[in-house]
Amino acid sequence: MTTLSPEAEGRIVDNIVHFARTLRKAGMPAGPATVVDAVRAVEIAGISSREDLYWTLHAVFVRKREHRVLFDEAFRIYWQSRGLVEKMLAILSPVAPPRGAPEKPKAGQTRVSQAFQASKERMNEETRPQVEVDAKFTVSGKELLQTKDFAQMTADEIAAAKQALRELAIPLDKIRQRRLKPAARGRIDPRRTLRASMRAGGDIIDLKFRRAHEKRPPLVALCDISGSMSQYTRLLLHFLHAMTEERRDVHTFLFGTRLTNVTRQLRMKDPDEALEACSEGVEDWSGGTRIATALHEFNRVWSRRVLSGSPTVLLITDGLERDTDEDLEREMDRLHRSCRRLIWLNPLLRFDGFQAKAKGIRAMLPHVDEFRAAHSLDAVADLVKALSGDGGATFETDPRRWLKAG
Template sequence: MSEFAAMGALTTPSGRALADNLLAFVRLLRRAGLRVGTADVLAAAEAISLVDIGDRRLVHAALRAVMVRRHEDFDVFDQAFLLFWRDPEAGRNAAAMALLEGFRERQKAPPSSRRVAEAMTPPRPSQHPPQPPEEKPPLEVALTVSEQERLQSMDFEAMSATEINEAKREIRKLVLPLDARPTRRFRPDPLGPVVDLRATIRASLHEGGEILTLERRRKVTRPPPLVALCDISGSMARYAQILLHFLHAVTNDRDRVHSFLFGTRLTNVTRQLRSKDAEVAFELVSHIVPDWSGGTRIGESLELFNRQWARRVLGQGAVVLLITDGLDREGAKGLAEATDRLRRSCRRLIWLNPLLRYEGFQPRSQGIRAMLPHVDEFRPVHNLQSLRALVESLSGPQPGRRMAA
């Protein structure tokens, strides 16, 4: 007799054990990141009552049909179902499974397995025994700074793993409403400023040729496209890992966002970052980017972008975010020309450089001196405050463009 049949036989009189197991399974799915509400739990209980409890495949299909709404959650649900309903001791063995992940760098498990393993791992007990309550001494808080404020100003490169996770959660909350710009298209609007002669004549045909009202229209406004070119070389690796979370959040918050990564070559990762699940998105990016933490060829990468992608993604007044420290292994070869062409192809070119975190920064490298005259803005990007300042700048009125020298 299978485990499901045994459980059905034992719970036929009251059904309490099956209900408890179903609730425990729901809690596991929630810890793994799935959105399962009370209505889904009720639907799952009803679905189980309509199928043969001894057939594992039917139960799996019934629960999956009512509890999973997003395609990227299917793998997580399958892993959780397999672990939870197959082995009652899986919760105790999940910690060992999670430890094995660190020894298999070349054969990494899919993100869904890691998420389910972490969800099933019991919380670690406190190493310190509970102490009896004591009277707390008065604290001097006049000159203290909260952890939240400290996190906002801390450099990404100096953060611990816990602080990086907190920073990623803050980044996902950032909203980037770019200033809407008028396009060439029109839409009907009774209060529009422009008279639509064609629509007026078509409407008059219903009245025997008499023009009784004037049809009006106005231009359609849309935020301009946003294009990000992010350096993933060795000197930018730590910042690029965190800034990818920013690009992922922006990509899933608005349309017409295009992301490119470059080190020694240029890679388009727009499609991969559109996945709602951040872990799945970054796993897909890791499969197609071969030059992470390698050398830097900024000039060649920008030239390739100008030649193959500029006409496709830089239309309708696009805003370009160039994220790099400007340290090119080829010096300044072709860098000034490529940056100038990129600037002339977009409405606004913003260079984000983590080296600006230093107060005494001086553009001494050849690459920085070659690029600097051809950008509209030169901004730091090394902590949460700099990202918030960038969002405010993109959301506000656009400054006038400097004329090229």
């Protein structure tokens, strides 16, 4: 055990306490008892290198797999950016090792950076002048964010939009099954009624009932990751990650010039880690797009695997196609006939003067049930209502309207 002066011990405790606050703001459980354990571990371990300090604190604070990414990013930002590791090593060891090159950030950087910034702002809050603003004739930032185009958002607005997408309530409408289940009311169940009567000796007839079983349909998302769709798809993947975390029957595919199944990556608990795994798993991000080729591969390889149980399919693309119209129309028709409901989300609908004049769009529209926008939080909220059965197809979402207008 290393013997420290009261002043040195106080500096170690202060640094670890502020580090724990950063972890807590980033979403990790780091209570007072954990902070005490971390201080004792650092004192006992006799830190001699940056790696020793990292793994000592890692052993105390990290309790779940999804916490690893956040801890790694918090350690990199908090300790290395401020040079606190070298100060700690100077306290705990006679010679401090040279500072190494920082590792390339991977995931969790946004949340940890914001948590670190919030900690610094809290320390300086008392010195800031208080300014009163008359907001009588202003529009709230939340209302502006709801209608703002994803492609026009700043970094802070994108972070807020990601959080809002993850917090959306995501119910799906239920469909009636042929299978019946016991119920308090409904149709009389002769078999269960007869069994109950026989158990009672045949003198009393206690009627039993049954009704149709209701099940939420699976959800399949086909997302375009071409250059024109990259910004929208990245944000909508946060929405799909929240749905995948809540329900197991959600399947997500990305396509540009080829089709990639990223369902397993989106099942990771941490959203930043999940999206980074999606980015690493595809080779054609922000490239060209071949919708017909991707749909052909999906219909041939994945259709029978994921389109059972009357699923709802979300097709997220702008419809700007490079392949021939005959192939695209044939694959869209096959996809439409394989699912219960096909919803096309197109960010081009954000333009008031949009018209369905592109050949690819006109080839796809006859084979979709709904044609919706996907460029803002309000558009995604409308989609959630549609999926829950509260806001079905209307005149604005009817694809036949756009075919006539085009």
